Amino acid sequence: MPAERVAEDVYVIRLGRGLMATNVYLVRTDESWVLIDTGWRRDADAVSDAAEALLGAGARPIAILLTHLHPDHSGAAPALARRWDLPVHVHPVELPQAEGKLLPRYANPLDRRILGPLLRLLPAKTRARLVAAGDLTGTAHGLDTITGPPGLPGWEAVPTPGHTPGHVAYLRRHDRVLITGDALLTVDLNAFGRRRLAGPPWYTTWHRSTAEDSIRTLAALQPEVVAPGHGEPLTSGAATRLQAGGGPARHTLTTWRVRFRVLPRLPGTADGIVTAADNRGSAFATTPTPSSEGIGVPSVRPEPSLRLPGSSRSAQTTAQARPRWRVLLPARAGRRVVR
Numbered sequence: 596m597p598a599e600r601v602a603e604d605v606y607v608i609r610l611g612r613g614l615m616a617t618n619v620y621l622v623r624t625d626e627s628w629v630l631i632d633t634g635w636r637r638d639a640d641a642v643s644d645a646a647e648a649l650l651g652a653g654a655r656p657i658a659i660l661l662t663h664l665h666p667d668h669s670g671a672a673p674a675l676a677r678r679w680d681l682p683v684h685v686h687p688v689e690l691p692q693a694e695g696k697l698l699p700r701y702a703n704p705l706d707r708r709i710l711g712p713l714l715r716l717l718p719a720k721t722r723a724r725l726v727a728a729g730d731l732t733g734t735a736h737g738l739d740t741i742t743g744p745p746g747l748p749g750w751e752a753v754p755t756p757g758h759t760p761g762h763v764a765y766l767r768r769h770d771r772v773l774i775t776g777d778a779l780l781t782v783d784l785n786a787f788g789r790r791r792l793a794g795p796p797w798y799t800t801w802h803r804s805t806a807e808d809s810i811r812t813l814a815a816l817q818p819e820v821v822a823p824g825h826g827e828p829l830t831s832g833a834a835t836r837l838q839a840g841g842g843p844a845r846h847t848l849t850t851w852r853v854r855f856r857v858l859p860r861l862p863g864t865a866d867g868i869v870t871a872a873d874n875r876g877s878a879f880a881t882t883p884t885p886s887s888e889g890i891g892v893p894s895v896r897p898e899p900s901l902r903l904p905g906s907s908r909s910a911q912t913t914a915q916a917r918p919r920w921r922v923l924l925p926a927r928a929g930r931r932v933v934r
């Protein structure tokens with residue numbers, strides 16, 4: 596898939612089709628290029644082919660920047676970093692995940708309910724192979740959000756936690772081009788792929804109300820162009836669309852309440868159950884605060900009683916409980932978490 600122009604010096608490579616499609620971006624500054632996000636592990640060839648077609652044979656970007664560490668965005672990063680001999684940069688809060696392991700305090704509902712339990716059912720060797728394939732240890736470096744993203748003068752990394760603890764968007768302030776990763780999408784994956792500005796899918800989102808705060812942060816930047824991780828890039832008038840009808844945060848609140856009425860609760864989920872407060876304590880404690888200067892990063896409100904669904908029992912008790920089916924009511928759970 597050839598790269599397509601989204602804005603001056605910003606090109607999208609669309610990878611895959613339908614609801615699983617991911618966008619990655621090639622951005623030019625002066626004479627060099629940077630790749631923002633990489634797609635799934637299987638996308639490495641498609642990305643390097645598209646990059647070569649745009650940059651010229653033998654040319655390569657000078658850095659890989661990631662919005663966050665999720666396999667549809669960082670999956671091809673190990674292969675591309677090796678191929679091009681490049682560093683990968685991500686917000687420091689994401690770094691503990693660079694090893695490729697599923698860490699409980701970074702887990703989202705899909706990790707806790709499905710992926711974690713399934714991984715535990717795999718033979719240790721297979722699990723180790725999967726982890727090794729996603730391992731960015733030694734390759735991933737923490738972004739310095741004060742000096743700006745490396746290789747991208749004129750751009751800023753905007754912390755937009757919520758989908759993951761260390762999610763960032765990238766902003767070119769002079770013409771308000773915003774590469775949003777999964778903090779803000781133009782396809783609503785909570786509403787069967789409806790095309791509209793929307794928050795990330797709730798089931799892969801680490802902390803919903805923080806994700807909603809980040810949508811407001813991005814709306815306040817009044818972007819002209821929104822270049823999302825999923826969905827069509829919005830090449831003009833994004834700010835107006837963001838204000839219309841209450842904006843995407845409203846969609847997010849509405850739609851997050853109703854999907855997946857019943858999910859199997861699989862055995863061995865105990866490790867994945869942590870409170871959001873625990874998450875905040877461990878992950879946000881290391882967030883460099885100067886990065887928020889002038890950007891309006893959402894502050895994390897103290898909500899001592901706030902707990903994610905299923906977190907009311909201690910991990911130990913849950914570990915001893917027999918596996919069983921459990922009705923999930925996102926409507927109730929969502930409200931408890933969101934407000």
Ligand SMILES: [Zn+2]
Binds near residue numbers: 665667668777824825
């Ligand atoms: Zn994604």
